[in-house]
Amino acid sequence: MKIALFIPCLVNHFYPEIARDTLELLEKLGHGVSYTQGQTCCGQLMTNSGCLDQARSSVEALGKALLKEPCDAVVAPAASCVVAARENLERLTSFEDFHSLAGKIFELTEFLHDIAPLDHPLKPLRKTVSLQMSCHGLRQLGLGTASELVVARPVNKLQALLSRIPELTITQPSRDECCGFGGTFSVDERDISGKMANDKVADHLATGAEAIVGYDPSCLMSLGGVVSRKGIPLEVMHFSALLNQVT
Amino acid sequence: MSQTHARKVETFTADEARVDWHSAALLALRDKRDLQAKSLPEWEQMRETASRMKLYVLSHLPELLEQFTSNCEANGMEVHWARDAKEHNEIVAGILKERGKKKLVKSKSMLTEEVHLVPHLEKHGIECIETDLGERILQLREEPPSHIVVPAIHLKKEEIGELFHEKIGTQAGASDPTYLTHAARESMRQEFLSADAAMTGVNMAIADEGAFVVCTNEGNADMGAHLPDLHIAVMGMEKLVPDADSAALLMRMLARNATGQPSTSYNSIFGAPRPGCQLHIVIVDNGRSLRMADRRHAEIYKCIRCGACINTCPVYRRGGGHSYDYFIPGPIGLAIAGDNPEANSEAWACTLNGSCNNVCPVKVPLRETIAYHREQLAQQKQLPYHKNAYMPLAGKIFGSPRGLSMAMAAARVGLRIMPQTLQRRIGGWSKSRDFPKPPAESFAHWYRKNRGE
């Protein structure tokens, strides 16, 4: 498949290794991958605070950059940015091409699970990881079945992908509760947000895992911030790093 | 302008052990709710049906109100109409005073909190006794409820023990819940027996029957209503359901979702007054129809007040119910009143995680409604937390690839050169978290260098 990478601003500027892992992984899986310069923010920072007008130019600039190269699918290693990009391209722009672009943006987990299913043989990895099922991916993108729902066959697409790695042990925290990041919430409501992040790290730690693995870099940044502050012996990583390592 | 939510939680969050205790109590309710929901394979179908049934009700209110009224009247009840809180309180005071009533026992009703009924009746010399144990505790403490279903969830048994020692003469230092509950039972029994009027809320008003359902665990609504010769039931007009099948559907969901019980202990269905007694129903608008005229706000009135969204809300559990400006806390409170510019930080007391949407038995789009209130406040330039100032700036920077690149590069440099001790003193984010370690270059830069263009 011909893939255009959408690398959200936080990943681009603070976690470039997630973007490189995503790029390399997709290439190893046989996809043609391109990246276009000039990508901005999905608008989430502004729209999460209700500032739709302030988000428009950013969303348009992002749309323009992503349209530079023709592709079959746009893939991003960040769930909440995918939710925002899709929603904002639809509701904040009137350009037809932006609307059809919105329809082919996929988060990396859903791309590897639903669009171009991962069937590559993977190398074994002896490690215990705890899955961070962040809320936008879980409840808006359906990367898993949220614990509130009564479903006969719950799914967890991240677990399904990672369980293909031989010898990897996968655990999950006791709850799929929000980690407390929430964009500007992490600053505005610093007490509650900090407490939620601490509770989430404790829940991951209690699983006995060596690493927290997730699909949303912003949540991982928040959890990583607690891990670093408290000197907790846990790695915090995007799942693309794991998959790239074993592919 | 009231204090921001972030400021209001500070007293509560200062005691971390208490936060953990509070959160665990509510999570226990959420867990019991999950077990009950999962015991019914048809649960998700029930939610969908209940949601559509309530949409039917909200889009056919005038007809259903007419039908309910004429059936209630045919069944010997008297129906009153209140456009707002003031009318409601005047109607209730009027009914009581006309009949020379002096003492009212009331069961829990969020509506009476909304319209501030009790202070109004007290002004008229009518004594009001809250009979739900939690509400009674708060009445004695002169404090508002912190939750709509478990109103005293924020209190420790020792605090209640002290209160009861002072107010109803329990042993000093006693804090055993069974002892305290039974002491309250004895004390409240005298209140029930000496009351000359009773008030209840309404959980479901069945239009085609002219009957209504009142659900309690304690039996206080029934104990009150079946002693004196006057019963006043008050209801927001959204409590209507078309028929008994719909009421049964909600009865199957309400307690399961609220407290994880298969049913409340009592589901009492009132279809007529007791012989020789009077039953009055007061139907209230008080801003409901106005909110329902806004499509993106309207679905909050599907709510059946189970409180499950509050129990699952990670912000509520860690901040407590008294940190909100509106009398209903948590997601449903924010969805109802989060557009209030006087309490403009409320709509931001939410991470938009969406767990509330998933537990809601009638699928109120809580997350989307809260997000909508943020939009409304943004349009009115009534944003909290300095957002009026920095959001336009952020919009400009993020809207320009070059501007964004430069700003982020500056942030990386800043974090690299700023000593960690200073970073930790910035506050906000860094109050409990370190900033990420900045990489030397962005991905865009790396890509240009290594992959060319």
Next chain:
Amino acid sequence: MASKEEFFASLTPSAIEPTPMPEVAVATRDAPLREHFIEVLEGVGGRLGQGDDLGDVKQRAAELVSQNLQVLSLMEGVQGNRDPSAVSDPHELKDVDYTIAPARLAVAENGSVWISGEDLVTRNAVFICEHLIAVVDENRITGTMSEAVRRLGKLGGGWGVFISGPSKTADIEQALVMGAHGARSMTVYVLRGV
């Protein structure tokens, strides 16, 4: 104070698009309903009466009377020591220890029984007592609340209550305590059908 007309005139039309009434499915449950009912009853703090014949209820009533307890029986054929026909005001029942009442239906999924006001001398008879004994025919057990409400027929014009276990509260630190304002205990006799 508003008249009904003024109230209706003040209603702003709802922005919710006219939505048709969905079909509300009546959920059912399969046998064995008796066992299901008993399991849930005990789960909500209720007790199963010892014996499954009206004679067992009569015997229990006699035992209670012999212990000098105040027993109000509203169950035909079961003798208490309070005369139901003499009750003119519910306040008179404040010293009743046991009320024995017939239940017209039971609901397996939530362990409740339906008691109709028509079977009580006064509605409060099943709340004001210290202990409640309900008697139901096993053939009157329905699977779900929805089925039960269907079987009740008309609700307007009368009064009745589904009672699921004793009166309870958890308002003090979420500790479950039986006996808040209503009956401290609830026993259900499930009679074998004929």
